[in-house]
Amino acid sequence: EAGVTQFPSHSVIEKGQTVTLRCDPISGHDNLYWYRRVMGKEIKFLLHFVKESKQDESGMPNNRFLAERTGGTYSTLKVQPAELEDSGVYFCASSPLEGGGREKLFFGSGTQLSVL
């Protein structure tokens, strides 16, 4: 069974440009999460989809970030325009709908974003 896949693995862009990160969750997983780690800081939650609906987007830093999950399958995270402080590793995770705090999250390897 394929794991969570993220694309690209690395992205280097200039300040002001747009970047779109993609996440393919494990097939059948309705929960999809985005996290990021800025250098030297802890892994921070960004948002949570249940199928195609945004369940919790309290961690989104500002309106330059737009996440979508059309059809409830893969998800994209667009940063427009990118700023220097957006550099970091962006992780996607998925899990089945189990509830009760028991379900395991499966993480992708992340996208390393560098904004110059």
Added chain:
Amino acid sequence: DAKTTQPNSMESNEEEPVHLPCNHSTISGTDHIHWYRQLPSQGPEYVIHGLTSNVNNRMASLAIAEDRKSSTLILHRATLRDAAVYYCILRDGSTPLVFGKGTRLSVIA
């Protein structure tokens, strides 16, 4: 914010058991205790979780104190591949995982 306290770092000899502690004195009755780890250049990886009883799986064991205010992740025989940052996380319902600083485990050959 993370509701757990872990040592910043620990060191173990290869093939020795490792006990990674976690304090969570404000745990609520519905919080599950989750452990994840992050190996270098990889995303976090699920290790184990429990609610009240001790748990065992192929990766590790989780010992939960009777009052649930602390827990210990036990790696029975540390290998070089176990060198990682280990995160102890409380999770209630479908709330997102909240990562703290974790414990950086070094394994010495």
